[in-house]
Amino acid sequence: QKEVEQNSGPLSVPEGAIASLNCTYSDRVSQSFFWYRQYSGKSPELIMSIYSNGDKEDGRFTAQLNKASQYVSLLIRDSQPSDSATYLCAVKVAAGNKLTFGGGTRVLVKP
Amino acid sequence: DAGVIQSPRHEVTEMGQEVTLRCKPISGHDYLFWYRQTMMRGLELLIYFNNNVPIDDSGMPEDRFSAKMPNASFSTLKIQPSEPRDSAVYFCASSLDPGGDGYTFGSGTRLTVV
16 A cells, blocks of 8 residues: 555546545654645645644635545635646655655646 | 755766766755656655755665765765666755745756666
């Protein structure tokens, strides 16, 4: 079992719809969770971080964390063609300072 | 701040040659990470440093790979000898201690070994 798992996609959503991305992790002591966006040919860029159970909203993005079920999700509301990218889930355990990344979910927003 | 700076952006080399990738972290960041990204394996951590000291090199694939951080503003990743399977995008990232806000990545070096 991979430490951090994501559906590779592509997740195709119409413009204006909600894109829902999921991520599961295997290490129960994981403490910090991040979502990165990576455009084709570019480097990953941080878009959201979440540390506590529940929802965290930032503009059109909402991250959701459920530590008991070991999953974290990302919702993109009012999806725009510019949201078309690969979204990487990253998890950091309490000890140490290294992020483990999932394989990423490719999102395609169609006009 | 100029962000994390990597060089070169692209490198094409012949099998068996030595390759050196370079990284300048964000000033004040205590942690530096080297990642490799391929379609098959995704983003893999190779090694990371804290205050210029290597902390975890368990991701370095084999002895052909080595990394150094002689000072707080410079790190190198060296592959000697290079092989076609080393072809990938190599990213350097840095973060503040304890890095609660994730990392800042450089633009990456796309390495092609022919």
